[in-house]
Each structure stands twice: as structure tokens, then as C-alpha cells.
Amino acid sequence: MSVGKKHARPDDDVVPEIDRVKKAKTVSDPSAADDVPVKEKKQKKDKKDKKEKKDKKEKKDKKDKKEKKEKKRKEKEENSAEADETLEATDKPSETEPVESEAPKKEKKSKKSKKDKSAKAEESIDSSAAPSTNGKAKYSYQQTEALSAVPEKEIQDFLTAQEITVTDPSRNMTLRPVLKFDQLPPSRLLAKGPFKNFTVPTPIQSASWPLSLSGRDVIGIAETGSGKTLAFSLPCIEALQSLSKPKSIAAGPLPANSRLNKMERADVAQALAVVVSPTRELAMQTHAAMADLAGLAGLSAVCLYGGASKDDQRVLLRKKNGADIIVATPGRLKDFLSDGTVSLASARFVVLDEADRMLDKGFEDDVKEILGQCPARGERQTLMFTATWPASVRGLAESFMVDPVKITIGGKTKTEDGEGNGTVELQANSRIAQRVEVVDPRSKEWRLLQILKEAQQGKGRNDRILVFCLYKKEAVRVESYLSRNRISVASIHGDLKQEQRTRSLEAFKAGTTTVLVATDVAARGLDIPEVKLVVNATFPLTIEDYVHRIGRTGRAGKTGEAITLFTEHDKAHSGSLINVLKSAGQPVPEDLMKFGTTVKKKAHDTYGAFFKDVDMSKKGTKITFD
Numbered sequence: 001m002s003v004g005k006k007h008a009r010p011d012d013d014v015v016p017e018i019d020r021v022k023k024a025k026t027v028s029d030p031s032a033a034d035d036v037p038v039k040e041k042k043q044k045k046d047k048k049d050k051k052e053k054k055d056k057k058e059k060k061d062k063k064d065k066k067e068k069k070e071k072k073r074k075e076k077e078e079n080s081a082e083a084d085e086t087l088e089a090t091d092k093p094s095e096t097e098p099v100e101s102e103a104p105k106k107e108k109k110s111k112k113s114k115k116d117k118s119a120k121a122e123e124s125i126d127s128s129a130a131p132s133t134n135g136k137a138k139y140s141y142q143q144t145e146a147l148s149a150v151p152e153k154e155i156q157d158f159l160t161a162q163e164i165t166v167t168d169p170s171r172n173m174t175l176r177p178v179l180k181f182d183q184l185p186p187s188r189l190l191a192k193g194p195f196k197n198f199t200v201p202t203p204i205q206s207a208s209w210p211l212s213l214s215g216r217d218v219i220g221i222a223e224t225g226s227g228k229t230l231a232f233s234l235p236c237i238e239a240l241q242s243l244s245k246p247k248s249i250a251a252g253p254l255p256a257n258s259r260l261n262k263m264e265r266a267d268v269a270q271a272l273a274v275v276v277s278p279t280r281e282l283a284m285q286t287h288a289a290m291a292d293l294a295g296l297a298g299l300s301a302v303c304l305y306g307g308a309s310k311d312d313q314r315v316l317l318r319k320k321n322g323a324d325i326i327v328a329t330p331g332r333l334k335d336f337l338s339d340g341t342v343s344l345a346s347a348r349f350v351v352l353d354e355a356d357r358m359l360d361k362g363f364e365d366d367v368k369e370i371l372g373q374c375p376a377r378g379e380r381q382t383l384m385f386t387a388t389w390p391a392s393v394r395g396l397a398e399s400f401m402v403d404p405v406k407i408t409i410g411g412k413t414k415t416e417d418g419e420g421n422g423t424v425e426l427q428a429n430s431r432i433a434q435r436v437e438v439v440d441p442r443s444k445e446w447r448l449l450q451i452l453k454e455a456q457q458g459k460g461r462n463d464r465i466l467v468f469c470l471y472k473k474e475a476v477r478v479e480s481y482l483s484r485n486r487i488s489v490a491s492i493h494g495d496l497k498q499e500q501r502t503r504s505l506e507a508f509k510a511g512t513t514t515v516l517v518a519t520d521v522a523a524r525g526l527d528i529p530e531v532k533l534v535v536n537a538t539f540p541l542t543i544e545d546y547v548h549r550i551g552r553t554g555r556a557g558k559t560g561e562a563i564t565l566f567t568e569h570d571k572a573h574s575g576s577l578i579n580v581l582k583s584a585g586q587p588v589p590e591d592l593m594k595f596g597t598t599v600k601k602k603a604h605d606t607y608g609a610f611f612k613d614v615d616m617s618k619k620g621t622k623i624t625f626d
């Protein structure tokens with residue numbers, strides 16, 4: 001059939017040729033009118049033909065419409081992928097709409113399949129001899145009816161107001177953020193645990209939970225003090241609940257340097273999840289948070305960190321209920337891996353907390369080694385969370401993950417990584433009032449003392465203040481200077497024994513010491529309630545450390561204050577500091593501008609150098625935190 005012919009008869013291509021001839025005769029041959037019965041027959045036939053034609057035409061129109069719609073959708077998808085897929089206001093409706101209409105159906109389906117599943121589960125209790133740890137955890141995230149019922153506009157307004165950007169290389173853009181805890185699938189963790197003390201999820205929790213609970217690898221970048229610990233703890237424990245523990249803790253071949261004998265080999269601790277933290281104190285804090293949650297699910301968590309007895313930690317690892325979750329600093333974890341005390345061969349859930357620090361030069365090799373002992377990246381779920389995400393670690397991070405979804409809270413995406421990719425601006429918590437004082441290096445300590453005395457006057461006399469130094473020796477000197485000047489002070493740095501570090505931190509938390517002098521061991525992650533002021537006595541080595549240091553105040557929606565003593569020795573950081581001040585809407589002192597606005601190049605051995613000029617046109621943005 002020629003194309004022309006096909007076009008000439010769009011709606012009757014299945015009508016037999018003979019009927020068409022007859023039909024033509026009826027219309028054009030009046031002599032046929034006296035043949036009544038034939039005429040009636042013919043009329044009937046014509047009517048039928050007409051109806052058939054009409055139906056076919058309708059069918060065809062419908063088909064064309066559908067094809068057109070599909071084509072449009074595909075084009076849109078391609079365009080939005082090119083424009084760095086985000087959940088920003090511009091092209092969100094079409095991305096979230098399908099979920100809105102499909103979710104209730106899915107939920108119904110899941111209710112039905114739940115019935116089937118529970119029957120199957122009973123059957124399979126015995127067959128669990130082959131533990132499900134052989135594969136990834138089983139994920140069952142289904143958008144709830146409550147979340148599906150939220151009007152699309154409300155979702156869009158939320159994403160815009162909270163400045164949530166989701167970049168998904170696999171273009172699976174259909175998961176709505178959860179605006180309330182009860183919009184998550186029911187879980188015994190949510191009913192109890194820390195969640196009952198909170199009104200709503202924080203933005204990073206809202207946006208990341210649907211994805212992490214679905215089993216996706218996630219990179220979460222959100223300001224300091226914004227609830228990232230629970231953002232990764234909840235999906236971790238939910239995932240582990242879907243795994244059955246390895247029955248016998250059978251050891252594989254022991255490493256060559258293992259000091260364990262055959263008897264002890266049966267005691268190898270097989271973790272199902274591992275969280276790696278850069279400092280001992282942060283590991284302890286994260287462990288405390290996770291252990292609470294894990295307990296609700298009947299799971300156990302053990303903390304491994306240096307400076308404490310290995311034997312004591314071994315005892316904990318070998319307790320009857322084992323170590324489902326290990327929260328650890330890299331050094332001690334490596335020790336236990338190499339002597340065969342711990343195995344990560346069953347770890348299906350891996351978290352790098354303070355991920356940029358973990359992938360930084362100091363820890364990069366340790367992390368590679370640790371991840372190398374976990375199942376391959378396709379066989380585990382990997383999450384990375386941080387408040388700062390320098391370009392120098394991004395490539396390395398993604399090499400440990402599978403199509404990670406990147407969720408950024410605040411800080412609009414910019415193109416500046418040299419390859420035209422949207423990258424995230426470094427952003428300080430916008431609720432912290434930042435002040436920079438340019439001072440003579442010789443008068444720094446005196447100025448510090450003045451600041452502390454002023455801050456601890458009257459009503460503020462019991463306010464907690466954290467003072468950061470760069471070097472351990474400097475911290476010792478500053479502590480003793482402040483102590484001589486009758487300031488209630490303790491310190492935390494690497495030259496102290498672990499018990500002393502713990503004692504200082506506890507005293508500061510309890511308020512028995514109101515000033516804590518610290519090196520950068522306290523810069524990341526520590527969640528100390530009511531730190532009113534952070535003072536940088538000496539500028540840190542990197543601008544990221546600055547953001548983390550000042551982030552010890554202004555946590556969980558509170559406000560805070562940070563004062564930085566800046567000297568000519570720190571001038572290499574002036575440009576990046578000005579950037580951070582500007583983007584948080586903070587004042588930039590003239591004295592600081594004098595040191596220049598150029599941002600120093602940062603380089604990574606493998607991924608090269610990154611360079612950027614100060615953007616003085618930037619305005620600060622505020623993120624809401626309920």
C-alpha cells in the first residue's frame with residue numbers, strides 16, 4: 001500500500017474493497033432506488049459502515065493524542081536533564097505529578113501484596129538459612145496516601161522555601177519530600193525514638209528520606225546543625241531491619257598479620273552497617289544517637305575509636321547480640337579489620353559522615369581500604385553527608401557510589417567547576433552572626449580575653465563559649481593564659497589522653513566549665529547544646545573548617561554568634577572568607593578587603609585544581625528550620 005493511498009483513507013483501511021464499490025453505487029446510481037429491500041439492506045449497511053468509520057476515527061485520534069503526549073514528555077525529560085535536573089520550581093509539576101496519581105494505586109497494590117508477602121514470609125522463615133545479607137537490603141518505600149494527598153503547590157512551595165535541590169543522574173525524579181513525620185510509611189522507629197520530640201523533619205531529612213529509604217545512594221549537603229545524623233540513621237536502621245543476621249559468625253580467611261587463633265576466629269564481628277567518622281568524639285556522639293534508634297529495632301551498635309582499650313572494645317564486639325552497626329574512626333577500624341576482629345563483608349549500609357573530611361588527603365587511603373573490605377558498591381547502599389562539599393572530593397566520592405542522588409539544602413547551584421557542571425556553593429549557617437576582626441598577631445590573646453569577658457558579663461556569665469586554635473601547643477598556651485586570667489576553661493586537643501578529652505567535653509556540656517579551648521578535633525559534627533559564641537583565635541587551615549567550626553553554634557534552628565580574629569598571617573584565606581560572609585549576608589570589614597579578594601587554588605592529586613573569584617554581587621539567603 002502506497003503512502004498516498006494510506007493517507008487518502010485514514011478511517012476505512014479495513015473496509016473490504018467490494019463494500020466501498022457498493023457504497024459508491026448507492027450514492028451515485030438513482031436506478032437503484034426502486035429496489036426497496038435491497039435499498040433498505042443497503043441503508044442498514046451504510047449506517048453500520050458509518051458507525052464503524054466513526055469508531056475507528058475516534059480510536060485513531062486517541063492513539064495520535066497519546067503518542068503526541070508521550071513525545072512531548074520525552075522531550076521535556078531530555079531538556080530538564082540537560083539543565084542539571086533539580087527539583088526547583090521551574091519544571092517540578094510534571095516530575096512529581098505521576099507519583100501523585102499513582103501512589104494511592106501503588107499503596108492499594110502494596111496492601112494486597114503485603115498479604116501475599118506475609119504468607120510468603122512465614123513460609124520462608126525456615127529457608128532463611130541463606131541469609132538475605134547476600135544481597136542488598138530489601139527496600140519497600142511507598143509514598144503514603146497522606147503524602148500523595150498534599151497539593152502539588154504545597155510541595156513546590158516547600159522545595160522553593162527550603163531551597164532544596166535534588167540532582168539525580170538516573171533521572172528518577174518522582175519522590176516527593178515528606179513534609180511531616182506522619183507522611184512517612186509507618187515505622188516503630190518514628191512512633192518512639194527522638195522523633196517524638198520534633199515537630200517536623202528538617203529539610204535534609206524531608207528530601208533525603210524517600211530516596212534513602214528506597215535504597216538509593218545519597219550525597220546530602222546541608223548546613224551545620226540541621227539534623228544530618230538522623231537523616232542517615234533512620235534509613236540505616238530501616239534497611240538493617242530488612243536483613244537477617246548472618247547465623248553463624250563464620251570467619252573467612254584471616255589476614256596474614258592476624259593475631260587471632262583458631263578458637264577466636266568464630267568471634268569475628270560481622271557488621272551489617274558501618275558509619276565512619278573523622279574524630280573520636282563525633283564517633284561517640286553518633287554512636288549514642290544510633291544506638292538509641294537501633295535498640296528500638298532490636299539491633300546493636302558498637303563504637304570503635306582510638307585512645308581507648310582495644311580489649312574493652314573487643315568485648316563489646318563479641319557480646320551475644322553482636323555488632324550490627326559499627327560507628328568508628330578510621331584508624332581503630334582498620335586495626336580491627338587487619339587483625340580479623342571485625343569483618344565488613346556483610347556491611348550492606350555504609351555512611352561516610354563529614355564525607356569531605358573523610359575523602360580528604362589525611363583519610364583518603366584509610367577510607368579506600370575500609371570501603372574495599374565492604375561489599376562492592378552495587379551490593380551495598382552508600383550515603384555521604386556533610387555541610388561542605390568542595391570540588392576536590394566530588395569525583396572521588398562518586399567513584400564509591402552508584403548513581404548517587406545529590407541533595408543540597410540552601411545555596412543555589414552555580415556553574416563553576418571548570419566543566420560547566422552545576423556545583424554547590426560553600427555556605428555557612430545563615431543564623432550565625434559572623435564578625436571578623438582584623439588584629440595585630442601580637443595582641444590576639446589579649447583581644448580574646450577581652451571578648452570572653454565582655455560575652456560573659458551579667459546575664460551571659462554562664463554562656464558556653466568555644467575557642468578554636470590551630471595548633472595543639474597553641475591550645476595549651478591559650479588555655480593556660482585564660483586560666484591565669486580567671487576564666488573557667490578546659491581544653492580538647494590531640495596532645496591530651498582520651499580520658500582528659502572526654503572529661504573536658506563533659507564538663508563543657510554540663511556547664512561546669514564555660515569556656516572550651518579546642519583544636520579542629522572539635523570542629524566537625526559535635527552537637528553541644530547552647531554554645532552561644534565561637535571564637536576563632538587562629539584561622540583554620542581551610543575555609544571548610546571555618547564553616548564547620550562556627551557551626552558549633554546556631555544549631556537546630558537556634559541563632560548563634562562567631563567572632564574571628566584575622567591577622568596578616570591568614571591573608572591567603574581572605575577571598576574565600578569574604579565569599580562565605582557575603583553569601584550568608586554578613587558584613588565584610590574594610591580591613592579584610594585589603595588582603596585581597598582572590599580565592600586560592602585548591603588541588604586534588606587525582607582531580608586537579610579548582611579556582612574561583614569572589615562574587616561580590618551575592619546576597620545572603622535564610623533557611624527556615626522548624
Ligand SMILES: Nc1ncnc2c1ncn2[C@@H]1O[C@H](COP(=O)(O)OP(=O)(O)OP(=O)(O)O)[C@@H](O)[C@H]1O
Pocket residue numbers: 194198199200201202205222223224225226227228229230386387524525526527551555556626
Ligand atoms: N527534625 C528535627 N527537628 C528539630 N531538631 C532536630 C531534628 N532532627 C535533628 N534535630 C536536632 O538537631 C541537632 C543537630 O543535629 P545533627 O547533630 O544531626 O546536625 P548535623 O547536621 O549533623 O550537624 P553538623 O554538620 O555540625 O555535623 C541535634 O541536637 C538533633 O537532635
